[in-house]
Amino acid sequence: MTALVAQLDPSFFRDRSESDCIRENGAFCLDWALDNLDRYVTPTLEHLVLVVVSVALGFALAFAMALLSHRRRWLVPPFLGLTGVLYTIPSLAFFFLLLPITGRGADTAIIALTAYNLQIIYRNVMAGLANVPAAATDAGRGMGMTERQLTWRVELPLALPEIIAGVRIATVSTVAIATLAVFAGGGGLGSELIAGSNITFRTGVAIAGGIAIAMAIAFDLLLVLLQRRLVPWRLAAERRSREGARFASLVRRVRGAVP
Amino acid sequence: MSLPLAFLDAVGGAIDFIFNPRESLGGGAEVGGLGQVGELTLDHLELTFAGLAVSLAVALPLGLYLGHRGRGEFLAVAIGNAGRAIPELALIAFLVAYVGTGFLNVTIALAILGIPPILTNAFVGVRQVDRTAVEAARGMGMSELGIVARVELPLAAPTIMTGVRTAAINVVATATIAPLAGQLSLGDFILARNVYGDEGVLAGAILVALLALAFELVLAAVQRALTPRGLELAREAG
Numbered sequence: 001m002t003a004l005v006a007q008l009d010p011s012f013f014r015d016r017s018e019s020d021c022i023r024e025n026g027a028f029c030l031d032w033a034l035d036n037l038d039r040y041v042t043p044t045l046e047h048l049v050l051v052v053v054s055v056a057l058g059f060a061l062a063f064a065m066a067l068l069s070h071r072r073r074w075l076v077p078p079f080l081g082l083t084g085v086l087y088t089i090p091s092l093a094f095f096f097l098l099l100p101i102t103g104r105g106a107d108t109a110i111i112a113l114t115a116y117n118l119q120i121i122y123r124n125v126m127a128g129l130a131n132v133p134a135a136a137t138d139a140g141r142g143m144g145m146t147e148r149q150l151t152w153r154v155e156l157p158l159a160l161p162e163i164i165a166g167v168r169i170a171t172v173s174t175v176a177i178a179t180l181a182v183f184a185g186g187g188g189l190g191s192e193l194i195a196g197s198n199i200t201f202r203t204g205v206a207i208a209g210g211i212a213i214a215m216a217i218a219f220d221l222l223l224v225l226l227q228r229r230l231v232p233w234r235l236a237a238e239r240r241s242r243e244g245a246r247f248a249s250l251v252r253r254v255r256g257a258v259p
Numbered sequence: 260m261s262l263p264l265a266f267l268d269a270v271g272g273a274i275d276f277i278f279n280p281r282e283s284l285g286g287g288a289e290v291g292g293l294g295q296v297g298e299l300t301l302d303h304l305e306l307t308f309a310g311l312a313v314s315l316a317v318a319l320p321l322g323l324y325l326g327h328r329g330r331g332e333f334l335a336v337a338i339g340n341a342g343r344a345i346p347e348l349a350l351i352a353f354l355v356a357y358v359g360t361g362f363l364n365v366t367i368a369l370a371i372l373g374i375p376p377i378l379t380n381a382f383v384g385v386r387q388v389d390r391t392a393v394e395a396a397r398g399m400g401m402s403e404l405g406i407v408a409r410v411e412l413p414l415a416a417p418t419i420m421t422g423v424r425t426a427a428i429n430v431v432a433t434a435t436i437a438p439l440a441g442q443l444s445l446g447d448f449i450l451a452r453n454v455y456g457d458e459g460v461l462a463g464a465i466l467v468a469l470l471a472l473a474f475e476l477v478l479a480a481v482q483r484a485l486t487p488r489g490l491e492l493a494r495e496a497g
Contacts, residue, residue: 090428100265100269175346190348199355213349220344
């Protein structure tokens with residue numbers, strides 16, 4: 001029944017340097033890798049687009065939901081429930097639930113990946129807003145700020161570390177899950193993982209998997225740098241009490257990581 | 260046909276697939292129907308439970324130990340972060356290409372995705388336990404093992420269960436692509452379109468989604484049941 005554990009497809013290697021290593025499916029065929037690096041460019045770019053677009057959309061939607069529910073607390077439970085359901089449905093199933101509506105393609109993958117992101121980012125934005133010290137908002141009110149000014153000038157800047165932490169988690173997870181987009185016809189690095197309808201080609205699996213993991217790490221580092229730039233006061237505070245802040249940030253990350 | 264009608268039509272076909280067996284697309288085999296759906300659901304559950312059990316067996320003691328000793332924060336965090344970066348498809352492909360297929364191998368792959376959230380949450384959960392509660396227990400003459408089992412574990416239970424829920428979501432999702440590694444699960448309906456047809460694929464997607472949601476609901480209920488009354492009161496007050 002599992003026709004999917006397929007044999008090596010010879011056409012996959014046509015016009016490629018046929019070495020003993022490839023014939024024997026060696027652990028890692030460096031020659032083949034160097035000869036064929038070009039075939040990974042397009043999937044990598046497709047993967048990047050999938051991740052950037054779905055995290056950006058997820059952020060925009062989740063951020064809007066957080067702003068909406070920040071002053072209308074009754075919206076919080078339905079938003080949490082809705083995003084929770086979307087988060088729970090496995091992406092692969094989500095792709096094929098969407099298929100009758102949106103058809104095969106990157107759009108379908110992006111919708112499912114965006115839906116997956118919502119919960120992670122929404123939770124973190126809400127946690128960030130909830131952690132703003134009452135003294136800060138009181139001070140803002142005392143200065144005569146409107147609710148809108150309070151949100152944009154006091155609460156959101158103070159919530160930035162949590163918000164960026166959420167985006168980090170969402171981005172890293174999305175890089176990993178976007179490998180499944182190939183099943184929705186969305187391309188990406190997954191197309192090289194199951195290239196030639198086989199997942200037994202070791203070198204190919206190692207390269208495509210390696211690129212995906214490297215991309216996740218690169219995004220993570222990039223967002224850490226962004227956070228440092230956007231939240232300089234945090235760094236100063238962390239220097240003051242490194243231990244305490246480190247544990248606090250650990251707690252924050254874990255809370256954000258999990259619904 | 261308009262889009263909503265086409266969608267309803269597709270869902271109707273999928274539901275028909277779930278309840279009524281038919282011949283496979285290639286012919287020669289009977290597919291669909293409650294019999295096969297039940298079989299693959301059990302396969303999926305078996306993989307999921309096995310993966311979760313191994314995750315718990317590895318991550319819970321380790322997380323509790325590290326949390327209790329207040330050590331290995333770097334380890335707990337690094338594993339938690341690294342776990343998120345592992346692409347599930349790459350993991351299964353790696354398994355097939357390098358290690359080999361089979362129930363045990365797939366279970367280990369699922370556990371690799373289940374361990375990180377449980378480990379990190381167990382560590383953080385224990386670290387967050389009010390130190391005065393631990394000191395009080397120690398003062399009452401409780402052994403270290405007793406403190407872990409009867410003070411830290413119950414107080415950390417909600418946080419740990421959050422990790423278990425995340426792990427379950429990862430494991431159920433990845434069990435869906437287990438057929439790529441030769442282990443049947445509900446994912447077979449989704450992945451083998453040439454056998455089950457479009458109706459089978461959609462039926463598979465519906466069933467996988469329902470199974471994941473069912474897991475989430477059950478584990479959320481378990482989490483509520485395991486939350487000590489005292490913590491609930493403290494939370495309401497605070």
